[in-house]
Amino acid sequence: MQRMVTSSPQPIRSVCVYCGSSPGSDPAFVDAATELGAHLAAASVRLVFGGGDRGLMGAVAQGVLAGDGKVTGVIPEFLLSKEQPEGGKSLNGADMVTVPDMHTRKQMMFEEADAFIALPGGIGTLEELIEMLTWAQLARHTKPVAVLNIQGFWDPLIELIDHMESAGFLHNPGPARPLICETPVEILEKLKAA
Numbered sequence: 100m101q102r103m104v105t106s107s108p109q110p111i112r113s114v115c116v117y118c119g120s121s122p123g124s125d126p127a128f129v130d131a132a133t134e135l136g137a138h139l140a141a142a143s144v145r146l147v148f149g150g151g152d153r154g155l156m157g158a159v160a161q162g163v164l165a166g167d168g169k170v171t172g173v174i175p176e177f178l179l180s181k182e183q184p185e186g187g188k189s190l191n192g193a194d195m196v197t198v199p200d201m202h203t204r205k206q207m208m209f210e211e212a213d214a215f216i217a218l219p220g221g222i223g224t225l226e227e228l229i230e231m232l233t234w235a236q237l238a239r240h241t242k243p244v245a246v247l248n249i250q251g252f253w254d255p256l257i258e259l260i261d262h263m264e265s266a267g268f269l270h271n272p273g274p275a276r277p278l279i280c281e282t283p284v285e286i287l288e289k290l291k292a293a
Contacts, residue, residue: 111243111290113145113171115212117227118155119220120182128219129158131249135218135283136162142287143168147211149204150174150196151182152189155218164192171211172196173204205230214290215244217277219252228277235274243293245278245286253279 122129132155139146146163149156150172163170170193198204217228231244246253264272278293280286
């Protein structure tokens with residue numbers, strides 16, 4: 100997989116959002132995902148996401164679409180029946196791309212985005228977030244990475260990164276630390292400032 104290096108800050112025209120394909124156990128997760136989508140649409144920032152029409156994925160996409168924003172979904176063939184069980188009907192107006200595998204999905208999402216946001220999610224969300232932080236630490240990109248820390252969801256990860264640094268395992272800790280945002284309102288400003 101070829102990784103692109105970005106040499107200078109770019110305006111934020113598109114944001115890749117990593118998040119769960121389920122709603123989670125707290126209604127605040129869906130509310131924040133929908134609100135984030137509305138803010139992206141209002142700021143004319145295109146959403147790039149995993150293409151699912153359920154859970155937080157569906158909520159953020161529907162938030163963007165409700166505000167007449169632009170959405171690009173990238174979904175592997177094998178996940179169509181799981182993450183779009185009704186054929187993505189709730190995502191009318193989105194530009195949907197079906198790809199053969201996860202590697203192609205992740206590469207396309209990376210290439211299409213000027214910045215990255217992680218909402219609550221599972222192992223897949225965590226893996227995608229960590230990959231972007233790893234690439235940043237290795238100077239493979241300079242795109243800003245943020246987490247929307249709804250109800251303290253990302254606190255354990257933040258503590259783990261602190262622990263890794265204090266134990267001497269983060270030799271370039273700055274890029275390995277995501278921007279921490281508590282509300283959807285502040286996240287775009289923090290990304291632009293970064």
